[in-house]
Amino acid sequence: MTDVRELQLTFDAHDPGALAAFWCEALGYEIDAPPPGFDTWDAALEAFGVPEDQRNSASACHDPTGSGPRLFFQQVPEGKTAKNRVHLDVRAAPGLTGEERMAALEAECERLVRRGATRVERHEPAPPMGAGHLVLQDPEGNEFCLD
Known part of the structure; x- marks a missing residue:
């Protein structure tokens, strides 16, 4: 083991x-x-x-x-220069689906934007594989998703 x-x-x-x-x-x-x-x-x-x-x-x-x-x-002295190859998925709507899920993600997005995040894009639900998510950047440009 x-x-x-x-x-x-x-x-x-x-x-x-x-x-x-x-x-x-x-x-x-x-x-x-x-x-x-x-x-x-x-x-x-x-x-x-x-x-x-x-x-x-x-x-x-x-x-x-x-x-x-x-x-x-x-x-570090240098700035971010490229897209992250690894990113965090912040599980902001576990168990929710459809419009209820997307509304919860949008609410969390608004809260984080007020604290310095930048909204990048929205990915709509696409069943059966995609539940929908939002892409953001933290205040220093690191990409993360609200999932």
């Missing part, structure tokens, strides 16, 4: 803190707590001697229920 490994998804980002905050909103995640003995990340980074201009070089968040993967955001 093969051991099951934990999974962490890593995002390259210009603004790790802002992108982590967006994905917390999108998924119901929480920013990782600072190390024991510190009330805030800023206090911890100050104590560790991290210069102020480098304190947004990384951020991370997690599923508070413990069932989803941890998300890690690391600062």
Whole structure:
């Protein structure tokens, strides 16, 4: 039997803190707590001697229920240059079909657009294989679907 490994998804980002905050909103995640003995990340980074201009070089968040993967955001100098070969499908309408499903996806799309996402396109339901979904981009242009 093969051991099951934990999974962490890593995002390259210009603004790790802002992108982590967006994905917390999108998924119901929480920013990782600072190390024991510190009330805030800023206090911890100050104590560790991290210069102020480098304190947004990384951020991370997690599923508070413990069932989803941890998300890690690391600062990189280059911008996104091509379509993602891997993307997240945010399951915003599980169990719903037809117009009820699409209405739930549209409502979630509106909420995420208010928080910085960009709507890209809508794919209508096409039974028997396609239930319909929406394609969006996060604030830094990473594609994801509302499914």
